[in-house]
Amino acid sequence: MTPRAGGRLAASARHLYVHLPFCAHRCGYCDFVTVVGRREEHVGYAAAVLAELALERPLLQDPLETVFVGGGTPTFTEQGALLRVLEGLPDAAEVTVEANPETVTPELALRLRQAGVTRISLGAQSFQPHLLGVLERRAGPADVRRAVHTLRDASFDNISLDLLYGIPGQEPADLERDLAEALALAPEHLSCYELEAKPGTRFSYAWGGELERQAEAMEGYLELVVERLSDAGYRWYETANFCLAKGCGAERDLRAQHNLGIWRGHDYLGLGVGGVSTIGAVRRRNLPSLERYRSALVAGREPPRELEPLDDATRACERLMLGLRLDEPLPLEGLEDRVDGDALERLAARGLVEARTLPGGKRAIALTTRGRFLGGGITAELVIWPRLAECGVEQAAASFGG
Amino acid sequence: MDQSRIRNFSIIAHIDHGKSTLADRILQLTEAVSERDMRDQLLDSMELERERGITIKAQAVRVSWKGHALNLIDTPGHVDFTYEVSRSLQACEGAVLVVDAAQGIEAQTLANAYLAIENSLEIVPVVNKIDLPQADPDGTARELAELLGGSPDDVLRISAKTGEGVATLLDAIVARIPAPSGEPTAAPRALVFDSSYDQYRGVIAFVRAVDGRFASGVALRAMALGTSFEAEELGFMSPTRTPVPALEAGEVGYVVTGLKDVSRLRVGDTLTTARSSAGAPLPGYKDVKPMVFAGLFPTDSDDYPELRDALEKLKLNDAALFYEPETSQALGFGFRCGFLGLLHMEIVRERLEREFDLDLLVTAPNVAYRVEDRNGQQIEVHNPAEMPREVEKIEEPYITASVIVPKEYVGDVMQLCTERRGRFDHMEYLSEERVLLSYELPLGEIVLDFYDQLKSRTRGYASFDYDLAGFREGQLTRVDILVGGDQVDALSLILHRDAAYDRGKQLVERLKVEIPRQMFDIPIQAAIGSRVIARETVKAKRKDVLAKCYGGDVTRKRKLLEKQKQGKKRMKQVGGVEVPQEAFLAVLNLDGSKR
Numbered sequence: 001m002t003p004r005a006g007g008r009l010a011a012s013a014r015h016l017y018v019h020l021p022f023c024a025h026r027c028g029y030c031d032f033v034t035v036v037g038r039r040e041e042h043v044g045y046a047a048a049v050l051a052e053l054a055l056e057r058p059l060l061q062d063p064l065e066t067v068f069v070g071g072g073t074p075t076f077t078e079q080g081a082l083l084r085v086l087e088g089l090p091d092a093a094e095v096t097v098e099a100n101p102e103t104v105t106p107e108l109a110l111r112l113r114q115a116g117v118t119r120i121s122l123g124a125q126s127f128q129p130h131l132l133g134v135l136e137r138r139a140g141p142a143d144v145r146r147a148v149h150t151l152r153d154a155s156f157d158n159i160s161l162d163l164l165y166g167i168p169g170q171e172p173a174d175l176e177r178d179l180a181e182a183l184a185l186a187p188e189h190l191s192c193y194e195l196e197a198k199p200g201t202r203f204s205y206a207w208g209g210e211l212e213r214q215a216e217a218m219e220g221y222l223e224l225v226v227e228r229l230s231d232a233g234y235r236w237y238e239t240a241n242f243c244l245a246k247g248c249g250a251e252r253d254l255r256a257q258h259n260l261g262i263w264r265g266h267d268y269l270g271l272g273v274g275g276v277s278t279i280g281a282v283r284r285r286n287l288p289s290l291e292r293y294r295s296a297l298v299a300g301r302e303p304p305r306e307l308e309p310l311d312d313a314t315r316a317c318e319r320l321m322l323g324l325r326l327d328e329p330l331p332l333e334g335l336e337d338r339v340d341g342d343a344l345e346r347l348a349a350r351g352l353v354e355a356r357t358l359p360g361g362k363r364a365i366a367l368t369t370r371g372r373f374l375g376g377g378i379t380a381e382l383v384i385w386p387r388l389a390e391c392g393v394e395q396a397a398a399s400f401g402g
Numbered sequence: 403m404d405q406s407r408i409r410n411f412s413i414i415a416h417i418d419h420g421k422s423t424l425a426d427r428i429l430q431l432t433e434a435v436s437e438r439d440m441r442d443q444l445l446d447s448m449e450l451e452r453e454r455g456i457t458i459k460a461q462a463v464r465v466s467w468k469g470h471a472l473n474l475i476d477t478p479g480h481v482d483f484t485y486e487v488s489r490s491l492q493a494c495e496g497a498v499l500v501v502d503a504a505q506g507i508e509a510q511t512l513a514n515a516y517l518a519i520e521n522s523l524e525i526v527p528v529v530n531k532i533d534l535p536q537a538d539p540d541g542t543a544r545e546l547a548e549l550l551g552g553s554p555d556d557v558l559r560i561s562a563k564t565g566e567g568v569a570t571l572l573d574a575i576v577a578r579i580p581a582p583s584g585e586p587t588a589a590p591r592a593l594v595f596d597s598s599y600d601q602y603r604g605v606i607a608f609v610r611a612v613d614g615r616f617a618s619g620v621a622l623r624a625m626a627l628g629t630s631f632e633a634e635e636l637g638f639m640s641p642t643r644t645p646v647p648a649l650e651a652g653e654v655g656y657v658v659t660g661l662k663d664v665s666r667l668r669v670g671d672t673l674t675t676a677r678s679s680a681g682a683p684l685p686g687y688k689d690v691k692p693m694v695f696a697g698l699f700p701t702d703s704d705d706y707p708e709l710r711d712a713l714e715k716l717k718l719n720d721a722a723l724f725y726e727p728e729t730s731q732a733l734g735f736g737f738r739c740g741f742l743g744l745l746h747m748e749i750v751r752e753r754l755e756r757e758f759d760l761d762l763l764v765t766a767p768n769v770a771y772r773v774e775d776r777n778g779q780q781i782e783v784h785n786p787a788e789m790p791r792e793v794e795k796i797e798e799p800y801i802t803a804s805v806i807v808p809k810e811y812v813g814d815v816m817q818l819c820t821e822r823r824g825r826f827d828h829m830e831y832l833s834e835e836r837v838l839l840s841y842e843l844p845l846g847e848i849v850l851d852f853y854d855q856l857k858s859r860t861r862g863y864a865s866f867d868y869d870l871a872g873f874r875e876g877q878l879t880r881v882d883i884l885v886g887g888d889q890v891d892a893l894s895l896i897l898h899r900d901a902a903y904d905r906g907k908q909l910v911e912r913l914k915v916e917i918p919r920q921m922f923d924i925p926i927q928a929a930i931g932s933r934v935i936a937r938e939t940v941k942a943k944r945k946d947v948l949a950k951c952y953g954g955d956v957t958r959k960r961k962l963l964e965k966q967k968q969g970k971k972r973m974k975q976v977g978g979v980e981v982p983q984e985a986f987l988a989v990l991n992l993d994g995s996k997r
Contacts, residue, residue: 240949240951
């Protein structure tokens with residue numbers, strides 16, 4: 001199934017990610033590959049992305065399942081350039097674009113819809129002006145509500161909202177209010193992230209100490225999020241992701257199919273600066289320099305990249321790490337060698353992991369509800385890591401959006 | 403060499419009063435060492451010794467001064483090594499007693515002076531560091547004269563650093579210290595006062611020839627052990643090995659024995675020739691018994707064989723080190739080691755880590771206990787986890803402690819000693835400002851943090867020394883620590899009944915801080931037998947999961963989890979609970995002032 005390293009990689013990716021790095025402003029907590037302003041470069045960048053697509057096309061399998069356009073703020077990209085990219089991408093059942101509320105206009109919404117976009121991921125983060133201020137977000141609560149309505153008007157029926165919790169100064173009551181405000185907009189999907197002070201960010205410099213001090217007080221925030229959203233009929237299908245459950249107003253599977261593919265260990269191709277691909281036994285990262293990316297593609301060459309070989313054992317470990325984030329049982333076939341049996345027994349005895357038998361008698365494991373709150377520690381303990389890391393490589397890489 | 407031209411002496415001093423600097427200056431002045439080869443504190447050849455400014459192993463060096471051969475036998479300056487001092491002194495006729503002109507007499511000055519007096523040595527008192535601005539040479543000379551019963555005028559004033567007065571001191575050594583007075587023609591006898599091991603030449607004995615003559619190549623016999631060997635080479639240190647055809651009565655030197663097994667030649671034994679008819683051996687040394695014990699465990703259990711080999715090698719040069727295999731449920735395979743004292747323990751540990759590149763976990767130290775069980779059986783217990791639960795009586799070692807402090811700290815020292823079950827013995831004024839306090843204390847109360855407490859409560863002014871004063875019965879009890887319901891053998895300790903509740907409580911509180919929260923609640927209990935006397939709980943984590951994980955950061959997240967797992971590997975598993983190594987030292991970090 002997985003192609004070997006060396007030689008030409010076989011067509012195996014049914015998931016495509018495109019990184020549009022431009023932003024109006026860089027938020028303090030952000031560690032993604034972003035480029036502020038430079039509107040005059042948007043068109044050239046769009047051409048470069050399409051050129052990279054043309055080079056990498058052989059890696060894509062037809063038909064594609066998902067396309068995800070992330071950033072940056074894709075909707076900040078000059079509209080002509082954005083639409084050129086969207087029109088140049090292959091068709092897929094799910095096409096998601098990330099948007100910031102203040103960039104959503106009726107015209108843009110319509111154009112996106114026309115360009116085949118099926119799903120919008122909206123960076124709301126919070127509905128409290130003082131917390132949005134801490135995050136240096138430009139949109140206010142009214143912008144978020146207006147953006148959702150605008151998207152609905154353009155007949156988008158799959159909208160995801162991003163929320164952040166653990167913001168310095170955030171009280172439990174603030175979080176309750178944010179959740180209630182988000183639910184009032186009836187999004188199909190919610191991503192709720194704990195704010196991380198990523199090393200090297202301006203935010204970490206300004207707020208790192210505060211985040212450490214409040215860590216214990218905010219330890220229960222994820223529980224609160226899960227409880228409120230579950231009560232409202234959302235399925236906690238991944239550690240940080242919730243979708244409207246079937247029977248609770250949804251007839252479709254509203255999980256983010258793009259990310260679901262990644263959590264299930266499928267191959268994916270990433271285009272654009274900072275874009276990451278995992279194809280068979282190789283992970284590649286396009287380096288973050290916009291200039292070098294564009295000039296290479298203008299000259300018809302591959303953009304500068306960093307390659308990371310992934311042996312079978314490493315991929316199996318990642319499969320466990322990612323699969324255990326989901327609420328569905330993880331089949332152990334092909335992964336048995338990487339699971340520490342003693343640890344599994346210990347964790348099961350503590351009610352954190354459950355062994356399951358799938359139809360057809362295949363063995364699987366799943367975290368219990370309590371286990372899912374401790375998934376990091378459990379995974380660290382359960383997995384037999386191939387080599388204990390030469391840690392410290394903190395490569396800033398594009399995220400695959402939410 | 404004619405005995406009348408030989409002087410054998412030691413330099414004795416409190417730590418940092420300048421003994422090694424003086425030795426260096428003497429070597430320089432007598433041209434035993436060229437300027438070029440001069441390296442500060444040449445006698446302290448181990449890296450660790452130079453770094454810590456202490457001398458661990460005695461060595462002997464011969465220098466020439468105005469037609470005389472002076473043998474300088476170096477001595478360790480720390481309380482733990484009193485026994486090595488005493489064996490060096492037995493090879494001498496005199497001692498240079500060095501006191502820092504700014505510090506005055508300190509506890510080890512006294513201990514060393516008494517040792518020298520016991521050994522009937524001629525003491526040459528010296529006030530050192532007279533070049534320091536805060537020096538009080540006259541006051542210090544008066545203290546010394548009072549201590550030794552002489553006139554302040556007999557006290558020499560020098561600066562080992564600048565060399566001032568050192569030539570006069572050498573003259574005084576020749577003039578005041580008696581020449582050796584052995585029988586040059588009697589059956590040969592030599593005292594082994596130290597030994598070292600050379601990989602190529604085997605055991606090298608440092609000896610003081612007392613009677614007769616030892617010639618190179620002659621068959622020798624160690625009288626106590628009966629070991630026979632050939633004197634492959636004889637010589638003296640100057641300061642490197644300098645071979646001579648013979649060592650004669652009164653001389654100090656070395657013998658290359660060729661013995662490959664260190665246990666066949668004991669320090670304190672008497673050497674004679676195989677054919678001689680020497681009657682009695684020279685008075686030897688008491689066997690030193692280690693009084694402080696601790697478990698040494700490799701952090702990585704795969705290093706156990708390396709640790710065993712390293713201890714074997716250290717033992718070659720350190721007769722006082724004792725070790726036996728120990729198995730701990732919590733810490734795995736290691737060794738229970740016996741030491742002369744805390745500094746000795748610290749030095750052994752550092753040598754193992756530095757010279758043998760081992761990562762070690764050293765448990766909190768404890769003393770040796772003499773235990774009588776219900777059947778009247780006597781045993782010695784070196785490990786609290788091995789203390790029988792039912793005992794008739796327990797005896798613990800006591801010490802006589804001397805503490806010298808400025809008078810304003812007398813109250814603080816008395817309070818500390820009382821807290822540690824000390825019994826006041828006596829107090830005397832050494833000068834108007836400084837007081838000697840003498841207490842009897844259980845050694846078990848000293849081994850944890852007494853010295854640190856003493857220093858911190860007297861702002862570093864107190865000096866401290868002790869002598870063992872035998873075993874006494876004590877109201878002692880074994881306190882066990884349970885983590886997650888499982889007893890942790892490496893955390894058991896023996897406490898006085900009156901202190902057991904308080905200390906048990908402090909210990910579980912401390913462990914609560916040291917043991918990180920895990921995925922489940924962890925009860926931590928202190929218990930006497932089956933009775934729980936203190937309890938704390940490390941609450942379970944409520945969340946331990948990476949917030950966000952998408953295609954672009956899989957590698958980073960994987961590395962974070964690998965790192966998390968690596969952190970776990972460094973911890974010890976106790977019944978499924980991960981216990982960091984530091985927790986095993988928790989007992990050392992209890993806040994003494996709260997007791």
